[in-house]
Amino acid sequence: MQKPILEEVEKKFKDQVEFKIIDVDQNRDLAKKYAIQAVPTLVIEKDGQVLKRFTGVTSADVLSSELQKAL
Template structure:
């Protein structure tokens, strides 16, 4: 399966920040099939990210 990571400067991409409801930095959004699968704001543990990425790939 394919995983794609993108880093967005929300100060220069207000429309994209609004689309993904980014109110704080850092925000991480995992999408699956064009919809938000998981959203994290602030520090997130690596094991949580790994588990959720694996779930998104299934």
């Protein structure tokens, strides 16, 4: 459910934001680093610092708003 939302938001921010999708089963170190307890979890990071995180499906409007704040 989250993937189509991410694709929509990625189109809006394609030249401003780098999107990464991580398979936590294949990348356990990253899952541990970001303390991922549930899927989906979205993390907004800037300059190595976590600015915002969402657990569960996040709407395009909410995600877009938070990304805009982070820019």
